[in-house]
Amino acid sequence: MSADIMLEIKELNKYFGPTHANKDISFTIKKGEIKGLIGENGSGKSTLISQIAGLYASDSGTMLLNGEPYSPSSPVDANNHAISIVMQELGVIGSLPAGVNVFLGRTKQFTKNGIVNLKSLNKAAAEQFKKWDLPYVPLNKLTDGMMIETRKIIELARALSVEPQLLLLDEITQSLSMNNRNKLYELINKLKSMGRSVIVISHDVEELIHITDSITVLRDGEVVGDVISNDTSADDIKRMMVGREISGDYYRDDMKPEYGDDVVVSVRNLTVPGEIEDVSFDVHESEILGFCGLSDSGIHTVGKAVYGLLKPSGGQVYLNSKELVIKKASKALRNNMAYVPKDRDNEALMIHASIHDNFNLPSLTELQGSIGYLSPGKLKKLALEMTNKLSVKCTDIYQTMDALSGGNKQKVNLGRWLAKDIKLLILDCPTRGVDVGVKAYIYSLIKEAKKNGTATILISDELTEVLGMSDRLIVMKDGRVNDVIHRDEDFTEQSVIKVMI
Amino acid sequence: MQTLKSKQNPPQEKNQNQAIFALILIAVIIIAAIVFNIITGGEFLDSTNIVIVLSHIVWPTFVAWGFCFLFACGYTDLSIGAIIVLGSFATTIFGNWLGYPGVILGGIFVGTLLTFLNFNVFAFTKIPSWIAGISLAMIYEALAVFLKVNKTTEALIYVEMDKSLRLLGKLPWSVIVLAIGLVCAYIVYNRTSVGLNIRALGGNKEVSKALGINITKTLLMVGLISGLFIGLASVIQQSIAGRTLVKTGLTSINMMFHPLAIVLLAQVLQKRLNIIIAVPICSIIIYAIFNLLTLVRVPSGTLQEAFLGAFLIAFGIIGQRGSKGVVK
Numbered sequence: 001m002s003a004d005i006m007l008e009i010k011e012l013n014k015y016f017g018p019t020h021a022n023k024d025i026s027f028t029i030k031k032g033e034i035k036g037l038i039g040e041n042g043s044g045k046s047t048l049i050s051q052i053a054g055l056y057a058s059d060s061g062t063m064l065l066n067g068e069p070y071s072p073s074s075p076v077d078a079n080n081h082a083i084s085i086v087m088q089e090l091g092v093i094g095s096l097p098a099g100v101n102v103f104l105g106r107t108k109q110f111t112k113n114g115i116v117n118l119k120s121l122n123k124a125a126a127e128q129f130k131k132w133d134l135p136y137v138p139l140n141k142l143t144d145g146m147m148i149e150t151r152k153i154i155e156l157a158r159a160l161s162v163e164p165q166l167l168l169l170d171e172i173t174q175s176l177s178m179n180n181r182n183k184l185y186e187l188i189n190k191l192k193s194m195g196r197s198v199i200v201i202s203h204d205v206e207e208l209i210h211i212t213d214s215i216t217v218l219r220d221g222e223v224v225g226d227v228i229s230n231d232t233s234a235d236d237i238k239r240m241m242v243g244r245e246i247s248g249d250y251y252r253d254d255m256k257p258e259y260g261d262d263v264v265v266s267v268r269n270l271t272v273p274g275e276i277e278d279v280s281f282d283v284h285e286s287e288i289l290g291f292c293g294l295s296d297s298g299i300h301t302v303g304k305a306v307y308g309l310l311k312p313s314g315g316q317v318y319l320n321s322k323e324l325v326i327k328k329a330s331k332a333l334r335n336n337m338a339y340v341p342k343d344r345d346n347e348a349l350m351i352h353a354s355i356h357d358n359f360n361l362p363s364l365t366e367l368q369g370s371i372g373y374l375s376p377g378k379l380k381k382l383a384l385e386m387t388n389k390l391s392v393k394c395t396d397i398y399q400t401m402d403a404l405s406g407g408n409k410q411k412v413n414l415g416r417w418l419a420k421d422i423k424l425l426i427l428d429c430p431t432r433g434v435d436v437g438v439k440a441y442i443y444s445l446i447k448e449a450k451k452n453g454t455a456t457i458l459i460s461d462e463l464t465e466v467l468g469m470s471d472r473l474i475v476m477k478d479g480r481v482n483d484v485i486h487r488d489e490d491f492t493e494q495s496v497i498k499v500m501i
Numbered sequence: 502m503q504t505l506k507s508k509q510n511p512p513q514e515k516n517q518n519q520a521i522f523a524l525i526l527i528a529v530i531i532i533a534a535i536v537f538n539i540i541t542g543g544e545f546l547d548s549t550n551i552v553i554v555l556s557h558i559v560w561p562t563f564v565a566w567g568f569c570f571l572f573a574c575g576y577t578d579l580s581i582g583a584i585i586v587l588g589s590f591a592t593t594i595f596g597n598w599l600g601y602p603g604v605i606l607g608g609i610f611v612g613t614l615l616t617f618l619n620f621n622v623f624a625f626t627k628i629p630s631w632i633a634g635i636s637l638a639m640i641y642e643a644l645a646v647f648l649k650v651n652k653t654t655e656a657l658i659y660v661e662m663d664k665s666l667r668l669l670g671k672l673p674w675s676v677i678v679l680a681i682g683l684v685c686a687y688i689v690y691n692r693t694s695v696g697l698n699i700r701a702l703g704g705n706k707e708v709s710k711a712l713g714i715n716i717t718k719t720l721l722m723v724g725l726i727s728g729l730f731i732g733l734a735s736v737i738q739q740s741i742a743g744r745t746l747v748k749t750g751l752t753s754i755n756m757m758f759h760p761l762a763i764v765l766l767a768q769v770l771q772k773r774l775n776i777i778i779a780v781p782i783c784s785i786i787i788y789a790i791f792n793l794l795t796l797v798r799v800p801s802g803t804l805q806e807a808f809l810g811a812f813l814i815a816f817g818i819i820g821q822r823g824s825k826g827v828v829k
Contacts, residue, residue: 100697115693
């Protein structure tokens with residue numbers, strides 16, 4: 001084994017019951033190498049890095065770390081070998097402060113005579129944030145209620161605090177806004193310059209090509225390609241991932257804003273203290289209205305406030321067709337509005353309930369009979385129809401949501417609203433954590449909704465997404481509308497970034 | 502992101518806010534006490550009455566601290582009432598036999614042992630704790646009946662403690678024990694690895710596991726820590742009452758009602774005040790209300806509890822104002 005190889009994986013296999021999640025996986029990662037790992041949802045990426053991080057034991061195969069046999073018995077064991085991970089689905093403990101979360105499980109180093117010195121712990125946590133130039137997080141504040149992005153930053157600080165020689169990042173970029181994503185790229189470069197290695201999982205092909213040295217592609221649990229990032233193209237990667245050509249109409253191919261004259265919803269001077277101020281806009285029939293901005297711009301708050309999930313201190317959301325003001329989510333739902341939040345596991349789906357229940361829940365009023373009776377036949381029919389229409393990969397409609405991959409969860413999350421007659425659809429980061437195949441499918445659903453006259457508010461941390469799909473784009477800064485750009489104007493990343501910053 | 506700018510000394514700011522809130526709360530309690538005193542024609546702040554209130558808050562406060570650890574790790578144990586009964590028996594039996602060492606160690610030993618045993622059941626059988634708790638409560642109640650100490654009737658059993666051994670039920674000793682309990686509970690809950698691990702376990706079991714926290718060991722530690730507080734509660738309860746009454750048919754659960762009300766109230770306050778500190782404050786509030794109701798001749802029992810229930814709801818509504826989402 002060459003001295004510059006950090007980790008060598010040979011014929012690794014992992015089974016979950018009858019599912020063969022990783023099949024004879026072999027690859028190496030050099031010291032100072034940034035490796036991308038990509039594949040469709042359910043291709044076995046997370047399973048693979050979970051074995052490296054000590055979360056799962058391998059069923060067969062070997063791993064060599066710096067030439068020595070490596071078989072971590074737990075994440076702590078992996079940490080002791082200078083390997084740490086930021087997982088897509090794990091997270092932080094809401095009932096504990098951010099600083100404690102950074103060192104949770106390792107608080108003994110701050111313990112004297114059985115008492116944890118929280119001052120030293122917070123100081124050490126603050127030093128980690130400073131050392132790696134991470135965005136500010138209030139370390140003494142409970143993480144409960146913090147935004148998903150902040151929670152990911154805390155997890156990142158936690159992973160970095162073990163001084164990893166190999167850092168594993170599982171789809172974290174899609175939880176970050178553009179400015180923090182750039183910070184992460186800088187961090188990855190810094191680790192590289194220190195001779196440390198990083199494995200990055202992302203569904204953003206262009207991003208992976210941009211930030212990595214090499215990319216390993218997985219399909220159905222197997223390695224189907226191992227390429228040098230500079231020598232490959234996004235189309236090559238996509239082809240390897242899905243085993244066929246991906247058609248060109250990923251985003252919209254027209255460059256003209258096209259929507260009806262009728263205003264579906266008028267938002268006037270909407271203010272949520274500390275989050276957004278004086279936000280006003282109209283969204284029209286058949287329009288896709290994009291929202292973008294930096295992390296503290298308030299774009300995600302707009303979605304929640306318009307749907308009535310946040311109580312504004314001023315302003316109003318006016319539903320034109322029914323001449324009424326939306327103040328509560330229940331009223332929004334009753335009046336054909338739908339909201340798909342960014343944090344689908346915690347805010348959107350009933351994660352331990354079945355696909356059947358998740359599909360039916362928003363449509364219960366339409367499905368119930370005259371005396372409120374819900375026919376099991378009708379419920380099953382709707383769940384089956386939607387499962388087939390959206391090609392949700394599952395064992396049956398009674399499988400629980402937590403067993404599905406991210407992409408399939410999102411199909412249910414979005415699809416259940418499309419089963420209804422929706423006038424306004426609010427989508428907050430609808431393609432977060434989904435692969436290119438599902439992404440293309442979700443865009444086709446949004447385009448179909450546009451064709452059917454549905455007005456859509458598309459909030460996204462991915463500029464390419466809002467630029468690719470929107471008729472008009474609202475750029476926010478510090479909680480205010482900074483500019484509105486139409487699709488036929490200067491609709492480029494450069495011009496939008498200029499307004500954002 | 503919350504913000505990208507750094508702030509000056511946020512931990513100090515938080516401690517200051519908590520201290521201000523605690524002071525405001527204490528001021529409100531004092532004002533309320535003066536109003537209560539006026540309503541009761543001076544009876545409420547009479548020194549004898551104050552002694553009664555202070556004496557009666559101690560043991561439920563200890564049970565409530567035990568609940569804080571129990572709930573923090575995400576478990577429920579409905580057999581705590583029965584454990585207090587058995588702990589009280591042990592306090593008397595060992596006390597009458599060995600004197601003060603028996604009083605203190607007897608109750609603490611039985612309380613800790615049984616709560617620890619319960620958590621072994623929860624950890625190793627994987628039965629939902631509230632189901633296992635009910636089953637264990639029935640077993641402990643039956644055990645208490647089986648002991649047949651000084652049996653007087655078929656359904657009602659009591660055991661009496663020597664009057665010379667009841668010092669911990671009297672002032673100032675009970676309040677001194679309370680103060681020691683507060684310091685210990687605060688440190689264990691907020692400033693020890695095991696306290697943080699317990700809270701992590703209740704927050705997210707999977708994350709805790711991934712971070713290397715030993716789930717079984719942590720659960721057993723909850724049993725041990727909660728057990729110590731519950732055992733001590735048995736000692737104090739017996740020192741005040743002098744005898745323990747028990748009936749079968751899960752009526753031991755009644756003993757948990759006041760401590761539960763205290764913890765629920767403290768949970769409402771925990772957004773602004775550390776829950777361990779909130780517990781004795783809430784204990785005073787609840788017992789002051791009961792005392793007031795008694796002084797104004799509201800019949801004890803159902804009607805007083807209805808008042809307390811209404812108070813809890815009203816307090817909860819005020820406390821949760823401004824909370825986002827569903828409060829569980």
